[in-house]
Amino acid sequence: MGSKVSSKMAAPAARVIQAIRPRAPLIKFPNRHDIPRPNAEKVLKTLAVNISPHNAPAPLSRPHVPLTPISGRPDTLASIQLIPARYRRRPMAVDEMDYIQRGGPD
Numbered sequence: 001m002g003s004k005v006s007s008k009m010a011a012p013a014a015r016v017i018q019a020i021r022p023r024a025p026l027i028k029f030p031n032r033h034d035i036p037r038p039n040a041e042k043v044l045k046t047l048a049v050n051i052s053p054h055n056a057p058a059p060l061s062r063p064h065v066p067l068t069p070i071s072g073r074p075d076t077l078a079s080i081q082l083i084p085a086r087y088r089r090r091p092m093a094v095d096e097m098d099y100i101q102r103g104g105p106d
Contacts, residue, residue: 073079099105
């Protein structure tokens with residue numbers, strides 16, 4: 001009981017420390033009060049005018065790249081069984097599988 005310092009005794013010590021070393025902010029944000037805020041309606045109208053159907057860029061075509069298997073040892077039943085229980089996927093109930101197959105609530 002005697003080792004604990006009461007809050008009444010600690011308060012003056014805290015004031016002394018604060019008087020010696022004032023609080024210095026760790027993060028400084030830039031002053032953005034002078035920058036005008038954008039008007040969302042005006043920006044959307046400008047975008048709608050600038051992107052018309054005849055000005056729309058052509059979709060970028062990518063060359064077809066065949067999928068390659070990932071290198072390494074393939075999973076086996078034994079390797080899956082060695083995974084600790086906390087990392088294993090929990091088994092799904094039949095109701096949960098039906099819910100997913102349905103696409104959500106009725």
